[in-house]
């Protein structure tokens with residue numbers, strides 16, 4: 001909120017700021033490599049498109065397209081796009097260890113539908129309703145964001161009948177939809193049945209909002225959904241996940257932080 005002040009105050013945030021600088025240096029080097037090779041006729045990636053846009057809007061005095069903003073945007077994609085997906089998968093493996101019957105059912109479905117050498121793609125989810133339901137339930141139950149990004153009302157308004165004054169800060173409570181007892185049969189239990197009808201077909205749910213909703217909905221939603229499905233299905237096709245010998249307790253309580261993380265845990269990945 002006060003970047004100038006924060007960079008001068010001592011404290012643990014200094015480490016985070018130093019990591020951010022390392023990331024920015026990496027991004028700056030990538031941009032330099034692009035400018036040195038020149039913008040190709042056929043634009044290849046995000047940096048090419050952004051550089052092209054800086055060039056096209058250079059005569060617009062109010063343009064916000066500049067190198068600093070490009071660095072912030074690229075860093076946002078790295079930060080928003082890496083920890084979220086890996087934390088969700090981290091939860092997913094923990095839930096599989098805690099629910100070996102569900103893990104086995106996913107593996108049976110994968111074995112029955114996919115050939116052993118077939119590369120798994122996102123389209124396959126249509127033939128794999130149970131696996132798809134499990135991936136959705138991992139996201140619902142782990143609720144990694146829990147409270148979304150703050151919003152400020154730009155004018156006086158009402159929400160669900162409550163008056164809100166201009167300037168009021170509103171925090172979307174994502175957990176309230178992911179755990180809503182009126183929307184989910186067993187909101188506080190890991191239950192892939194939340195996304196299945198009585199015949200075992202996948203059913204999308206309106207209250208499933210881990211990526212939030214509206215104009216500023218997660219930009220990487222589609223990428224994240226694709227990654228989660230493909231990574232999870234590949235992991236369960238190749239391995240069975242079990243607790244190491246002698247370990248009997250599983251802690252599924254989250255550590256509070258930027259995202260809700262599982263406590264560090266050990267599992268055995270047994271090749272199938």
Ligand code: HEM
Nearest residue numbers: 080081084085088145149210211212216217218219220224
């Ligand atoms: C499991 C994975 C992910 C979850 C649960 C998630 C969740 C969210 C949520 C709740 C928001 C806030 C939306 C709002 O302000 O209302 C958000 C924003 C955003 N996410 Fe994700 N995200 C995930 C993966 C990704 C990936 C893979 C990328 C990109 C590579 C990404 C990029 C972004 C960006 C750029 C924003 C800001 C959008 C804006 O303010 O307009 N996210 N995400």
